[in-house]
Amino acid sequence: MYTLLKYSSDNDQKFFGSIKYKLVNYNFQISASTLAGRRDFDSPQKPNEDAFSIVVLNNTLIAALFDGTSSLKPIASLGNETGAHVASHFLKNAFENNVKGPIHFLLLQ
Numbered sequence: 001m002y003t004l005l006k007y008s009s010d011n012d013q014k015f016f017g018s019i020k021y022k023l024v025n026y027n028f029q030i031s032a033s034t035l036a037g038r039r040d041f042d043s044p045q046k047p048n049e050d051a052f053s054i055v056v057l058n059n060t061l062i063a064a065l066f067d068g069t070s071s072l073k074p075i076a077s078l079g080n081e082t083g084a085h086v087a088s089h090f091l092k093n094a095f096e097n098n099v100k101g102p103i104h105f106l107l108l109q
Contacts, residue, residue, distance in 0.1 A: 001056070002055060004019055009085075012051065049069070049082055050066065
């Protein structure tokens with residue numbers, strides 16, 4: 001499995017990536033972004049609670065979006081990190097690092 005457009009959770013407040021990739025006989029231009037939101041125009045950015053992953057496995061291009069829904073209650077043990085951020089980024093990392101492949105991860109977990 002090969003991950004396209006790698007980024008870390010330390011760099012996800014504002015990330016935009018683009019790559020040209022040839023898969024079998026097809027040429028792709030792949031672009032993706034993730035951006036932390038704001039409650040109001042002049043309010044500070046909230047932590048980014050979304051993550052994405054684009055991988056190639058067995059000549060198949062797979063894209064996944066992990067949408068972290070804002071936590072209704074704070075989790076004290078996480079400090080400044082929200083449960084939604086932890087969940088979406090955990091799933092992104094598990095998806096990209098699962099030795100059995102992402103299809104197995106999504107269908108059997």
